Amino acid sequence: MTTTPDDAHVQHTWQLTHDNGDEISIDLWTDGYTVHVDGGPDNGEQWEGGRADVDHLLTKYRANGYRLARDYAVNDPEPHDEPVEDDDPEPDGRPERCPECSAPVVYDPRFGDEFREGAAWLCTGCKWGQYLTA
Ligand SMILES: [Zn+2]
Incomplete structure (x- = not known):
C-alpha cells in the first residue's frame, strides 16, 4: 500500500468540504475531459465532460452545503504546440513601395x-497589407 497518490494523470484538483466533515475531491485529468470524484455522494464516479462537468459538480455540491476549500493545478495540461518563431527572417519579395x-x-510577421x-x-x-501565403 502506498501513501503517495499517483497524480501524474491529474491536471487540476478541486477540494470541497462540508460542515459535517465530508470532503470531496474532484480531479480533472490531463487528457482534458476525464473528471473523477473521490468522496461525497459521487465517490468513485467518473465523467468525460471536462470543465463543464467540473462546473456542474461544483454547482451541485455547493447546493448541497459543500464549500470549495481550494483548487490547484497539479500538472500542466498537454502542451499545445504554439510554435514560437520570433526570429522569422523576412521572406523575399517585399514590395519596394x-x-x-x-x-x-x-x-510584420x-x-x-x-x-x-x-x-x-x-x-x-x-x-x-499583403499577406504571405505560407
Ligand atoms: Zn499605402
Whole structure:
C-alpha cells in the first residue's frame, strides 16, 4: 500500500468540504475531459465532460452545503504546440513601395485582424497589407 497518490494523470484538483466533515475531491485529468470524484455522494464516479462537468459538480455540491476549500493545478495540461518563431527572417519579395500610395512598406510577421492572421507586409502610409501565403 502506498501513501503517495499517483497524480501524474491529474491536471487540476478541486477540494470541497462540508460542515459535517465530508470532503470531496474532484480531479480533472490531463487528457482534458476525464473528471473523477473521490468522496461525497459521487465517490468513485467518473465523467468525460471536462470543465463543464467540473462546473456542474461544483454547482451541485455547493447546493448541497459543500464549500470549495481550494483548487490547484497539479500538472500542466498537454502542451499545445504554439510554435514560437520570433526570429522569422523576412521572406523575399517585399514590395519596394506600397502599390497604393508609394509609401515605404514594413514587414510584420504577426499581423492580424479579426479576419486574418499571419505574416504581412504593411504600408506605413495607408492600410494596404499583403499577406504571405505560407
Ligand atoms: Zn499605402
